[in-house]
Amino acid sequence: MAADRTAPGADTLAAPTVDVHAHVLLPEVEALVAGLPGLDEARALDARRNGPDALAVSGPMVRERVPRLTDPAVRLTAMDSQGVDIQLVSPSPSHYHYWADEESAEKVYRLANEATAAHCSAAPDRLRGLGLVPLQHPDHLVPALDHALGLGLAGVEISSHAPGRELSDPAYEPFWGRAAETGAVVFLHPFGCTLDERLDRWYLSNTVGQPTENAVALSHLIFSGVLDRHPALKVLAAHGGGYLPTHIGRSDHAWATRSDAGAGCAQPPSSYLRRLYFDSLVHDPYVLRELVRVAGAGRVLLGSDFPFDMGTEDPVAALRAARLSDADFHAVRGGNATALLRKD
Template identity: 85%
Template sequence: MTAPTVDVHAHVLLPEVDALVDGLPGHVEARALDARRNGAEALAVSGPMVRDRIPLLTDVTARLAAMDARGVDLQLVSPSPSHYHYWTDEQTAEKVYRIANEATAVHCSAAPDRLRGMGLVPLQHPELAVRALDHALEQGLLGVEISSHAPGRELSDPDYAPLWARAEETGAVLFLHPFGCTLDERLDRWYLSNTVGQPTENAVALSHLIFSGVLDRYPGLKIVAAHGGGYLPTHIGRSDHAWSARSDAGAGCAHPPSGYLKRLYFDSLVHDPHVLRELIRAVGADRVLLGSDFPFDMGTEDPVGALRAARLTDSDFHAVRGGNAAALLRKD
C-alpha cells in the first residue's frame, strides 16, 4: 500500500450559505420545485437523515474519527449539492460561491494533511464561472463541484468555453455531481428522484460533454463524475451505435463516445460489485476513484469494503483505492 486511501466523494454542509439565501426572492420557489421533484415522502425521510449527520458534515473532529473508522486517509471534500442555488441572481451568486469557497477552505484547513477541498461556480451565470474557479484555487482548493446542468443551460452550452479553457489551463478538478432531475413529478415517489434521477442526470451531462465536442476541444480537462457516471459507462454501446449510424449523432465529436470515457474519471459508488467491475472494464482501472458520498444515506459506510467485494486484481484494487486519486490530485 504505497498510496493513501483517498475518498473523492465527501461533502461538507455550509450554514453560512444557507443563511445568505434564506428569505431571498426566488428561494421559496426553488424549495417548492425541489419538494415537487422529490415528493413529500422523500422529504420526510431526508430532513431527519441530514439533521442526524450534521456533526459529520460540519465538525472536523467527527469527520476525522469517521474516516479513521472507515480506513480513509484523505477526503476530497465538496459542498453539499444543496448549496448550488442556481436560481440566484448574479450579485447573490457571487456571494454564494465566495462564501462556499472560503468556508470549505477553512473546514479543510483544520486538517490539511487529511482534507482537500472543492469550491463552487455559478453555472447559471457563465460570465462568473472563470472568476469563481480562480477564487476557489486562490483559497487552496483543488477545483470546483458542478451540477449536470443549470436552468436553461446544458454543459454543452458554448458559453461555458472559458470555464473549460481555464480549468484545463490550471489543472483544476471538476467534480460533476447532479442535484435535482428535470423528470420532475415522474420521480416523486419511492425516492426515484435520486435512485433513477441521479444516474440519469450523470448520463445526460456526460453525453453533452462528449457529443458536443467539449472533450475534443479541451482534452486536458480533469472531470470526475460522481455515482460511477450514472448509466452512461455501462450502456455506452448504444451511444457508439448512434454515433456510427446517424449523421446527427456523430456530427459533434471526432471519435466514438466510448473512447472519451478514458479521458474522464469516475467514482466507485455504484452499490454493486458486478457494476463496479463493468465500470472498470468500460473505462479502465486507471480512471476509477474511490467514492463514498460521505456521510449521506445514499453513500456507503465502508467504501474500501465495497471495493474489495468487486474482487479486482491486486493492482487494480490499489489503483482505485488511492493510487489513481493520488496521481490526479497531485499538483504539477
C-alpha cells in the same frame, strides 16, 4: 508506443486511501440566501421533485449527520473508522442555488469557497476541498474557479445543468478552457432531475434521477466535442457516471450510424470514457467491474458520498467486493486520486 499514463502503477500499493466523494454542510451559505427572492420557488420545485415521503425521511437523516458534515474532528474520527486517509470534500449540492441573481451568486460562491477551505484547513494533510461556481451565470465561472484555486482548493463542483443551459452550451467554453489550463478538478454531481414529478415516489428522484442526470450531462460533454477541444480537462463524475458507462454501446452505435449523432465528436463515444474520471459509488460489485473495464482502472477513484444515506459506510469493503486485481484495487483505492490531486 507511448506509455499509458492512466494505467495503475506499482507506486499505487503505497498510496493513501482517498475518498473523492464526501460532502460538507455550510450553514453560513444558507443564512446568506435566506429570504432572497427565488429561494422559496426553488425549494418548492425541489419538494415537488422529491415528494413528501422522501422529504419526511431526508430531513431527520440530514439532521442526524450534521456533526459529521460540519465538525472536522467528527469527520476525521469517522474517516479513521472507515480506513480512509484523505477526503476530497465538496459542498452539499443543496448549496448550488442556481436560481440566484448575479450579485447573490457571487456572494454564494465566495462564501462557499472560503467556508470549505476553512473546514479543510483543520487537517490540511487529510482534507482537500472543492469550491462552487454559478453555472447560471457563465461570465462568472472563470473568476469563481480562480477564486477557489486561489484558496488552495483542488477545483470545483458543478451540477449536471443549470436552468436553460446544458454543459454543452458554448457559453461555458472559457470555463472548460480555464479548468483544463489550471488542472482543476471539476466534480460533476447532479442535484435535482428534470423528470420532475415522474420521480416523486419511492425516492426515484435519487435512485433513478441521479444516474440519469449523470448520463445526460456526460453525453453533452462527449457528443458536443468539449472533450476534443479540451483534452486536458479533469472531469470527475459522481455515482460512477450513472447509466452511461454500462450503456455506452448504444451511444457508439448512434455515433456510427446517424449523421446527427456523429457530427459533434471526433471519436466513438466509448473512447471518451478513458478521458474522464469516475467515482466507485455504484452499489453493485459487477457494475463496478464493468466501469473499470470500460473506463480503465486508472480512471476510477474511491467514493463514498460521505456521510449521506445513499452512500456507503465502508467504501473500501465495497471496492474489495468487486474482486479486482491487486494492482487495480490499489489504484482505485487511492493511487489514482493521489495522482489526480497531486499539487504540481
